[in-house]
Amino acid sequence: MSAAKPQPESPGGPRRFIRGVVEGFYGRPWTMEQRTELFKREQKWGLNTYLYAPKDDYKHRMYWRDLYSAEEAEQLMALISAAKQHDVEFIYAISPGLDITFSNPKEAAALKRKLDQVRGFGCRSFSLLFDDIETEMCAADKQAFSSFANAQVAVTNEVYLHLGEPETFLFCPTEYCDAFCKPSLSQSAYLLTVGEKLLPGIDVLWTGPKVVSHYITVESIEQVSSVLKRAPVIWDNIHANDYDPQRIFLGPYKDRPTELIPKLKGVLTNPNCEFYPNFVAIHTLATWCKSNTDGGLRDVEMSEEEQDPGYSPQAALTQALTDWLQEFLNTDQPGGPARLKKETSDEEPMQTDVGDGAYVPGPGENPLYTAEPLTLDDLKLLSDLFYLPYEHGATAKTMLQELDWLRTHSRAATAETDVTAEWCARAQQFDNMCEAVVQMFNRLSNAPNRRILYDLYNYICDIKSGVGLARAYVKTLGGAHGRASARLLTDEPEPWDFRGGLSGEFQRMLPCHGNRDLYRRPLMTTVFSVRPYCPEDKMNIQKISREMQGAGEDKAPLMAQLPLMSDSLSAGDLSPSPQCALVLEDEAGVCGYALALTNARAAAAATNLQSVVTDSVFAEFPCLITVQLLPRVTDLAPATRMIGQLLDSIKSNGCRGVFCELRHSDRRMLHFYTKLGSFKTLQDAGLPADVAVMGISL
Numbered sequence: 001m002s003a004a005k006p007q008p009e010s011p012g013g014p015r016r017f018i019r020g021v022v023e024g025f026y027g028r029p030w031t032m033e034q035r036t037e038l039f040k041r042e043q044k045w046g047l048n049t050y051l052y053a054p055k056d057d058y059k060h061r062m063y064w065r066d067l068y069s070a071e072e073a074e075q076l077m078a079l080i081s082a083a084k085q086h087d088v089e090f091i092y093a094i095s096p097g098l099d100i101t102f103s104n105p106k107e108a109a110a111l112k113r114k115l116d117q118v119r120g121f122g123c124r125s126f127s128l129l130f131d132d133i134e135t136e137m138c139a140a141d142k143q144a145f146s147s148f149a150n151a152q153v154a155v156t157n158e159v160y161l162h163l164g165e166p167e168t169f170l171f172c173p174t175e176y177c178d179a180f181c182k183p184s185l186s187q188s189a190y191l192l193t194v195g196e197k198l199l200p201g202i203d204v205l206w207t208g209p210k211v212v213s214h215y216i217t218v219e220s221i222e223q224v225s226s227v228l229k230r231a232p233v234i235w236d237n238i239h240a241n242d243y244d245p246q247r248i249f250l251g252p253y254k255d256r257p258t259e260l261i262p263k264l265k266g267v268l269t270n271p272n273c274e275f276y277p278n279f280v281a282i283h284t285l286a287t288w289c290k291s292n293t294d295g296g297l298r299d300v301e302m303s304e305e306e307q308d309p310g311y312s313p314q315a316a317l318t319q320a321l322t323d324w325l326q327e328f329l330n331t332d333q334p335g336g337p338a339r340l341k342k343e344t345s346d347e348e349p350m351q352t353d354v355g356d357g358a359y360v361p362g363p364g365e366n367p368l369y370t371a372e373p374l375t376l377d378d379l380k381l382l383s384d385l386f387y388l389p390y391e392h393g394a395t396a397k398t399m400l401q402e403l404d405w406l407r408t409h410s411r412a413a414t415a416e417t418d419v420t421a422e423w424c425a426r427a428q429q430f431d432n433m434c435e436a437v438v439q440m441f442n443r444l445s446n447a448p449n450r451r452i453l454y455d456l457y458n459y460i461c462d463i464k465s466g467v468g469l470a471r472a473y474v475k476t477l478g479g480a481h482g483r484a485s486a487r488l489l490t491d492e493p494e495p496w497d498f499r500g501g502l503s504g505e506f507q508r509m510l511p512c513h514g515n516r517d518l519y520r521r522p523l524m525t526t527v528f529s530v531r532p533y534c535p536e537d538k539m540n541i542q543k544i545s546r547e548m549q550g551a552g553e554d555k556a557p558l559m560a561q562l563p564l565m566s567d568s569l570s571a572g573d574l575s576p577s578p579q580c581a582l583v584l585e586d587e588a589g590v591c592g593y594a595l596a597l598t599n600a601r602a603a604a605a606a607t608n609l610q611s612v613v614t615d616s617v618f619a620e621f622p623c624l625i626t627v628q629l630l631p632r633v634t635d636l637a638p639a640t641r642m643i644g645q646l647l648d649s650i651k652s653n654g655c656r657g658v659f660c661e662l663r664h665s666d667r668r669m670l671h672f673y674t675k676l677g678s679f680k681t682l683q684d685a686g687l688p689a690d691v692a693v694m695g696i697s698l
């Protein structure tokens with residue numbers, strides 16, 4: 001069942017490892033010219049597959065039943081034959097899931113008719129996609145099929161057999177990643193049915209643990225393979241950017257150990273919507289596919305260079321950027337500068353836009369503008385600024401760290417009258433880094449290959465402005481007056497001084513501000529870990545609870561506070577439910593905890609404790625949790641992680657509602673729960689004046 005390693009294609013030999021690109025994103029599809037360019041590159045880099053699945057192409061998804069017109073047919077035929085010429089397998093995908101009625105035989109007939117038409121264009125490989133659709137079946141289908149999976153599998157098998165069991169036939173399930181599996185990967189009735197009933201010649205697409213997976217581990221693939229009863233083809237969204245118009249991904253293919261290769265049927269990357277900037281995404285995937293998989297055990301959590309002897313993301317990136325630089329400097333492009341073309345080519349151009357007599361400035365006249373050439377360092381910086389969905393590149397991280405340091409060590413923050421020499425030196429370095437971004441922008445916008453530039457333009461403009469704002473801000477922190485500060489403080493800002501439009505305003509108003517903890521983590525010098533509670537932690541927890549209950553100017557003396565069930569839980573008078581107690585630790589020891597009682601009412605009754613919550617709260621939110629953090633935990637991200645883990649365990653214990661009791665004087669915890677955003681105030685009536693009750697349904 002496990003797929004072979006990448007190997008030379010041999011007719012009649014073992015089935016090949018599918019490696020290439022899926023055009024599977026939302027938004028403007030690529031042009032036929034771009035797709036043909038893609039096939040050339042794929043061939044050059046050793047990739048062998050292209051999956052045609054542009055979400056917003058009318059006849060791929062919304063009007064899937066409609067046949068192609070003569071003109072469209074001609075274009076598709078040309079495309080399929082271009083793929084063939086470049087040894088690329090063209091897989092035609094169709095997404096009927098928006099409105100198909102599985103039980104109506106006319107629908108299967110419509111699918112067959114459409115795919116027969118495409119077969120007539122020379123295509124031999126096909127795919128049915130059921131991603132991103134409603135999971136509720138219509139009344140007619142409910143009558144005919146016992147489940148959604150059965151309906152999909154029936155129609156897929158029928159179409160596959162109709163097409164004569166093509167060598168390559170892919171199926172994308174509706175539960176296409178761990179996160180979508182209900183209730184979990186190993187218990188998903190949907191996927192178990194797919195695994196059992198989908199004909200064995202059909203391969204299954206899978207995006208990994210999440211839609212956009214940070215890591216894909218060997219273990220996770222072994223798990224899904226055992227459910228699906230076949231090795232999946234990874235549909236990798238690592239470089240997809242259709243979900244955020246401010247981001248594009250120019251970092252290397254990463255965090256997928258090459259040990260995966262023998263465990264998979266293939267890998268297809270669904271990259272950025274912009275065609276030309278995908279050079280790095282596709283080039284590095286090709287390097288990964290070619291990598292040597294011999295070697296001992298590796299761990300994706302290990303540091304980058306040691307994690308995978310067969311593949312180094314950094315080396316693959318440098319290789320890709322070196323080749324990409326040549327592409328940028330290629331003057332033989334539509335819209336490229338004729339002047340350069342003339343200088344670099346021996347051939348006389350048939351026609352140039354400067355005509356025969358190219359302008360030569362006379363003495364005392366303006367010299368011709370000569371652009372500084374783009375460098376490899378520029379491209380490295382560009383890639384660092386637009387790296388990967390879960391990671392910024394090294395320079396971007398340094399810039400964030402430096403800005404954070406400058407902010408927290410400024411005059412205003414330290415109440416000093418002057419900034420120190422160190423502050424000034426670091427502010428200067430930060431300014432230099434910002435200047436490098438501006439210079440990179442200038443050289444990029446003068447590069448001869450306009451097609452790549454235009455695809456990148458909005459992004460580089462955006463980062464240039466963002467960097468400009470940060471630069472001006474640092475100047476004001478250092479006490480600069482004049483233009484820099486005026487730019488930030490003016491009453492009449494220009495529109496580029498408040499970025500992001502309405503969506504930006506919404507984000508700034510949300511409690512977690514888009515939950516950017518990911519990028520704050522590298523700024524922290526403290527390393528926190530969350531681990532299960534053990535009996536030796538009891539004393540520490542009691543200590544933290546007492547300390548926090550008594551801390552704060554406006555807190556009543558401990559003895560005067562009304563006892564809460566949470567106090568008994570923290571004091572150890574009530575024991576937390578099994579697998580429902582976690583502690584947070586830093587280098588100095590335990591600094592926080594999260595404990596839960598999954599049946600709080602029963603525990604209260606058993607110990608004769610008075611509870612402040614009403615019976616209706618108990619009925620809907622049976623589980624009590626209590627969380628506490630020492631003041632040295634200033635970043636709430638690790639605590640958020642801890643509570644996330646606790647809620648997961650509570651949920652897997654079968655509990656569907658959680659509440660917590662909070663004292664109004666405990667502002668920190670009130671702030672924490674409010675910031676989490678998901679906890680709502682449950683009960684006001686009948687509570688002591690000092691107490692609030694918040695809860696969440698799981």
Ligand code: GDL
Nearest residue numbers: 024025026131211237240242243
């Ligand atoms: C998805 C969609 C894909 C989209 C991607 C990133 C799959 C199977 N489907 O869920 O079309 O481009 O997310 O937004 O990945």
